[in-house]
């Protein structure tokens with residue numbers, strides 16, 4: 001049995017969490033040893049990635065992304081600006097990757113550079129002729145797992 005950590009998006013052993021309902025109950029020991037700035041950056045990153053996994057990025061979401069694009073954290077600012085650009089081109093997730101592959105390779109490259117390689121599900125929605133690049137993208141995706149520097153395992 002374990003509990004889900006909202007920062008690292010993993011199920012961790014229950015012993016890694018504190019009791020009650022505050023952040024200790026929702027953020028694992030590994031993530032709690034990050035600085036507050038690092039924790040916020042992780043939360044914001046998950047928020048931004050969450051927009052990409054939604055079926056549609058709404059105007060409200062875009063407004064939030066514009067706020068995050070002004071973050072003092074360069075990675076968060078860059079991610080938010082990138083997802084804003086993706087949303088402007090293809091607000092709907094369905095066939096987004098296919099459309100990007102056909103028309104906006106530059107955006108796909110920026111996604112790759114930012115660690116936002118498309119998921120297998122997104123590629124399965126793409127053209128069957130793109131099966132080889134799909135495998136390549138997915139292989140990259142699996143190698144890009146979040147790696148904290150305060151090992152818990």
Ligand SMILES: [Zn+2]
Pocket residue numbers: 005006007008009010012027028029030031032
């Ligand atoms: Zn965690």
